[in-house]
Amino acid sequence: xxxxxxxxxIVGVGLIGGSLGMILRRxxxxxxxxxxxxxxxxxxxxxxxxAIDRYVADPREGVQxxxxxxxxxxVDTYDRHLKEWAHCLAPGSIVSDVGSVKxxxxxxxxxxxxxxxxxxxxxxxxxxxxxxxAAGSDQLFKGARCILTPTKxxxxxxxxxxxxxxEETGSILLxxxxxxxxxxxxxxxxxxxxxxxxxxxxxxxxxxxxxxxLDLAGHSGGGLRDTTRIAASSPEMWRxxxxxxxxxxxxxxxxxxxxxxxxKRLIKAGDxxxxxxxxxxxxxxxxxxxxxxxxxx
Numbered sequence: 001x002x003x004x005x006x007x008x009x010i011v012g013v014g015l016i017g018g019s020l021g022m023i024l025r026r027x028x029x030x031x032x033x034x035x036x037x038x039x040x041x042x043x044x045x046x047x048x049x050x051a052i053d054r055y056v057a058d059p060r061e062g063v064q065x066x067x068x069x070x071x072x073x074x075v076d077t078y079d080r081h082l083k084e085w086a087h088c089l090a091p092g093s094i095v096s097d098v099g100s101v102k103x104x105x106x107x108x109x110x111x112x113x114x115x116x117x118x119x120x121x122x123x124x125x126x127x128x129x130x131x132x133x134a135a136g137s138d139q140l141f142k143g144a145r146c147i148l149t150p151t152k153x154x155x156x157x158x159x160x161x162x163x164x165x166x167e168e169t170g171s172i173l174l175x176x177x178x179x180x181x182x183x184x185x186x187x188x189x190x191x192x193x194x195x196x197x198x199x200x201x202x203x204x205x206x207x208x209x210x211x212x213x214l215d216l217a218g219h220s221g222g223g224l225r226d227t228t229r230i231a232a233s234s235p236e237m238w239r240x241x242x243x244x245x246x247x248x249x250x251x252x253x254x255x256x257x258x259x260x261x262x263x264k265r266l267i268k269a270g271d272x273x274x275x276x277x278x279x280x281x282x283x284x285x286x287x288x289x290x291x292x293x294x295x296x297x
Contacts, residue, residue, distance in 0.1 A: 017072030018133030091116025142170035
């Protein structure tokens with residue numbers, strides 16, 4: 001029998017929260033899905049698209065009676081949200097999230113739970129550059145990885161229910177320590193986003209200061225579009241991810257800068273053999289990556 005909830009409250013009905021709501025309603029995994037968010041227009045669209053049954057302005061009202069609350073807002077807002085409405089949670093209720101950073105956030109969220117309520121960290125690695133519920137889909141998580149990050153404090157039954165929920169979305173589940181999650185995702189997801197954002201800013205400076213006639217949109221080839229696709233992602237979301245995983249990310253940026261400096265040195269020196277060796281190494285690593293399941297965001 002599939003997992004079932006009486007009432008699910010989704011705080012932040014955007015791409016991820018909205019897509020999860022679509023699945024909950026389409027597969028009848030919840031009797032009622034309530035949306036909580038800042039934009040009334042987006043929430044009305046969520047109702048029209050079948051992501052939620054209704055929406056409320058007051059999150060304290062939205063979480064009352066919910067046996068599952070999904071935090072799908074930028075990770076920097078978790079503490080504010082939980083301080084505002086965690087005391088309204090009924091015993092036995094579960095709070096989970098979809099954030100790209102775990103570590104200290106999981107610890108803080110666990111500590112904010114009232115007696116009898118449980119927090120289970122989750123990170124569905126699925127996304128698009130477009131945001132908002134209008135970009136959502138009940139197929140978004142199919143075949144994507146979802147990482148659960150339990151700790152010693154995690155209630156086993158709550159963990160099992162969240163596991164069953166993400167299995168219903170078609171996700172491939174992994175379980176990982178919250179801090180290990182941040183180390184791994186910092187390298188395979190957060191650093192590539194840093195590189196994409198920085199590359200677009202660098203090319204913008206080239207256009208503005210040295211090649212004013214260069215139209216990046218009109219003259220860019222597939223390489224630029226492919227390399228910088230993720231630079232179209234939400235600045236608000238990625239600002240918070242960068243800050244909450246700063247220690248890991250700064251270390252990886254140092255590694256990336258060293259690799260760039262080495263390639264710069266080889267090019268400046270005209271070292272053809274050295275350049276080819278560096279590129280062959282990169283090519284080999286990329287081919288290994290192609291054989292594994294993709295990390296989407």
